[in-house]
Structures are given as structure tokens and as C-alpha cells.
Amino acid sequence: MTRPSIPVVSYADLIGPPAGRQRAIATLGQALEDIGFFILEPHPVSPEVVRRAYQVAAEFFALSDAAKAQYSLSQQQGGFSIFGSEQAKGHSIPDLKEFWHVNRHSLRDDSGAPWPQEVPSFRPVMTRLYQQLMACAEVLLAACSDYLGQPSNWLVAMATEGDTVLRLAHYPAIGQTAPGSLRAAPHEDINLITLLCEATAPGLEILTQDGQWLPVKTTPGQIVVDTGDMLQNLTNGLFKSTTHRVVNPQSSNQSRLSMPFFVHPRPEIDLTPVNSLVDRTGGVIQFPPITAAAYLAQRLGEIQVEPVG
Structure with a gap:
């Protein structure tokens, strides 16, 4: 059986003339319907900022x-979470990672957020990365809204002042590990969409509809984008929130860094499936009414993480 490929969407087309934009929107939307992932190339985030x-x-x-x-990470201010502090929903073994969260609150000058004094350039660099990823995300959210037959600012408005998080994830060289432990066990993202700049090492895999694990291979200049559960809820399952994982490396001394950008709506946003999208998916509501705040708290509890944002 031929393995599926992950569609590539042109960012240049998304911001270009109408004909090319419509083709790019169609590719983007069909990818999120079929596989829940696409690759954005080229993208507007500065390669120097990523480096x-x-x-x-x-x-x-x-x-x-x-x-x-x-x-250490706090509810409002972001910060650091120690190695082994998070586990995937339904898994009892912690993931083999540590991470730092940059959120909207921590970017404010008056936030009192903890920033590492030992690395003076940490805050300005991460602030620029967050801002550039957010600008890119808004273009993608507008494209999603258009594909779904909603006003262009539908999802952008939801995400404005939302609890969006830039996660800096470090997967150390693994050494001896517990049986069954993975860098990131199979899971789905919680949010609207996730943007992932190319990681420093491979390992990301997605679960295809036929139950096979598909390695996600990217090159510099590409961003991997996927649907989260919240957008799956809003679209009544039209857009798929696809299971994915990060597998352990073949070489035990290989570390890995990645920088997923989790785009969240504001806490009060209602995630109840939209009527027109219920009609588009067969007429039966697949997800119960819930706010973004309640859903986030529920999911973070399942993965043993305190709410952030």
C-alpha cells in the first residue's frame, strides 16, 4: 500500500492574487479534512529568528x-516544566521531555514573568518568534475560515487575546529509559491549530487512517501545521485532529529541540459545532457544548499539566 503524503501549501499563494489564493485554500482545507496536517512552504518566519x-x-x-x-512554570506567567512532568492522555508513563512556555501574558512588560537571566537574549528572541508565528497563524486561520464558509475573521477573532503558547521542547539524549517510554507518546493537540518550525532532529510521526505511522519529513523553510481538538469540535469533525507522536532516536546520544506554537482561542469561546458545519458533516452533532476554558482545563488535567494562560 502506498503511504499518503502530507500536502504542501504555498504561503505566497495564500497572500497573493485571488485565483492562487483559492487554490491554496482548497489544498489547505482538503488536507485538514483528509489527514489533519499540511506543510507550509515557504513561510514568513525569519530563518535567522528560528536559528x-x-x-x-x-x-x-x-x-x-x-x-x-x-x-518553574506558573499559571499566568509561563516558564519551565521539568523533565517527565507531562504524559499523554491515556498513558501512565511520562514523556521524555522538558519544556519552556512563552504565552501572551509573559510577553507583557508588567507581567512579572520569569525569564532566564543566564541567557539575556532569550526573551527578545522568543518574543520575535512568537510575534512572527502569530502573524503567520492569522493568515492560516483566515484561510481555514474561508474554506469553512465562514467570515474571514471568524477564527482570527477567536484567537485574538487568546491563550496561545509557544512551547520550547527539549528531548535530551535518552540513555536508559523505562519500557514503553517515548519522547512524546501518541496524542492529539488541544488547540485550534499548531504551527511547528522544523525541529533539530527527526522523530515526528502521524497516525494514518489505515493505522500506519507516517514519519513527517521537513526541510528548513517549512512549517508543519495541524488541526487541534478545538477546531475539530467547531467543525463537527470536518477538520481532523490527528494522533501523532515523537519516537525515540536510533542513537541514544541524539538530543532534539522543537518549537510548537499552539494557537488557542480566548477562554470564553464556545466550541459547540457550528450549525452549517453540522449540516456539512451529515447533520448529527458529534461534540457537546463546551467553552475553550473548560475544555482546556479538562484536557490539561488528563495530561497532568496545570493550566497555563
Whole structure:
């Protein structure tokens, strides 16, 4: 059986003349219907900002455990979560990662957010990356809205002042691990959409409809985009929130950094499936009414993480 490929969407077409934009929107929408993932190329995020972000993230994660722990993640301010602090829904073994969260609150000058003093360029670099990813995300949300037959600003308005999080994830060299442990066990994202700049090492795989794991191979200049559960709810399952994982490397001394950007709506947003999209998916409502805040709290509880944002 031929393995499916992940469709590629042109960002240049999404912001270009109408004919090319409509083709790009059709490719994007069909990809999220069929596989829940697409690759964006080229993208507007500066390669230099991505390079510097990985550089300063590596500097932070190279600090001692004690130094990192002083920046422990708080509900409003973002920050650091220790190795093994998160596990996927339905899994009892923690993921083999540590991470730092940058959220909208932590970017404010008056937030009092913890920023690593040992890495002075951390905050300005991550702020630029967050801002550039958010600008890109708004273009993608508008394209999704158009494909779904909604006003162009439908999803953008939901995400404005939302609880969007930039996660800097570090998967250390694995050494000895517990049986069955993975860098990230199979899971679905919680949010509207996720943007993922190319990681420093491979490992991301998605579960296809025929039950096979498909490695996601990217090159510099590409962003992987996928649907989260919240957008799946709003679309009554038209857009798929696809199971994915990060597998352990063949070489035990290979570390990995990645920077997923989880685009969230504001807490009060109603995720009840939209009537027109219920009609488009067979007329039966597949998901119960729930707010973004309630859904986020429910899912974070399932993966042993305190709410952030």
C-alpha cells in the first residue's frame, strides 16, 4: 500500500492574487479534512529568528537542573516544566521531555514573568518568534475560515487575546529509559491549530487512517501545521485532529529541540459545532457544548499539566 503524503501549501499563494489564493485554500482545507496536517512552504518566519531561537533554547536547557527549576512554570506567567512532568492522555508513563512556555501574558512588560537571566537574549528572541508565528497563524486561520464558509475573521477573532503558547521542547539524549517510554507518546493537540518550525532532529510521526505511522519529513523553510481538538469540535469533525507522536532516536546520544506554537482561542469561546458545519458533516452533532476554558482545563488535567494562560 502506498503511504499518503502530507500536502504542501504555498504561503505566497495564500497572500497573493485571488485565483492562487483559492487554490491554496482548497489544498489547505482538503488536507485538514483528509489527514489533519499540511506543510507550509515557504513561510514568513525569519530563518535567522528560528536559528537564534534554537540557539538560545539550547543555552537554557544546558543549564543545571537547579538553575532551570528556579523558573518553574506558573499559571499566568509561563516558564519551565521539568523533565517527565507531562504524559499523554491515556498513558501512565511520562514523556521524555522538558519544556519552556512563552504565552501572551509573559510577553507583557508588567507581567512579572520569569525569564532566564543566564541567557539575556532569550526573551527578545522568543518574543520575535512568537510575534512572527502569530502573524503567520492569522493568515492560516483566515484561510481555514474561508474554506469553512465562514467570515474571514471568524477564527482570527477567536484567537485574538487568546491563550496561545509557544512551547520550547527539549528531548535530551535518552540513555536508559523505562519500557514503553517515548519522547512524546501518541496524542492529539488541544488547540485550534499548531504551527511547528522544523525541529533539530527527526522523530515526528502521524497516525494514518489505515493505522500506519507516517514519519513527517521537513526541510528548513517549512512549517508543519495541524488541526487541534478545538477546531475539530467547531467543525463537527470536518477538520481532523490527528494522533501523532515523537519516537525515540536510533542513537541514544541524539538530543532534539522543537518549537510548537499552539494557537488557542480566548477562554470564553464556545466550541459547540457550528450549525452549517453540522449540516456539512451529515447533520448529527458529534461534540457537546463546551467553552475553550473548560475544555482546556479538562484536557490539561488528563495530561497532568496545570493550566497555563
